Amino acid sequence: MTTSVDDGAAGRPALGDAAAREMKQRLEDERRRRASQLGVLEQSVGQTSVEQTEASDYARMENLRESLTEIGSALQRLEEGTYGRCEGCAQPIPAGRLEILPYVRFCVKCQGKKNRSAR
Ligand SMILES: [Zn+2]
Numbered sequence: 746m747t748t749s750v751d752d753g754a755a756g757r758p759a760l761g762d763a764a765a766r767e768m769k770q771r772l773e774d775e776r777r778r779r780a781s782q783l784g785v786l787e788q789s790v791g792q793t794s795v796e797q798t799e800a801s802d803y804a805r806m807e808n809l810r811e812s813l814t815e816i817g818s819a820l821q822r823l824e825e826g827t828y829g830r831c832e833g834c835a836q837p838i839p840a841g842r843l844e845i846l847p848y849v850r851f852c853v854k855c856q857g858k859k860n861r862s863a864r
Contacts, residue, residue: 776816783809819848
């Protein structure tokens with residue numbers, strides 16, 4: 746199920762080639778791990794009646810699905826060469842932040858703004 750774009754060095758991404766490759770690897774690992782967590786959870790919830798299923802299980806499944814979506818779009822951005830740029834202000838997101846949150850879409854400032862307006 747891989748979309749193998751091995752030599753996609755055409756458009757220069759914000760990230761260097763090696764760094765982008767490494768990040769792709771990381772995101773794919775992360776995606777695999779979460780997909781299998783979600784699979785396990787879905788199976789156990791599937792075997793449990795609705796009344797007995799913990800609300801927290803649903804919340805966890807929801808979380809996993811969300812992060813899978815985020816990881817998927819981060820991988821897409823990686824291929825398109827837009828990865829690592831804030832979707833709010835188009836500035837590069839600091840490498841340290843990407844290190845901790847590889848599929849983050851916003852820089853700290855824009856994330857803060859977004860969080861404030863979300864509540
Ligand atoms: Zn920003």
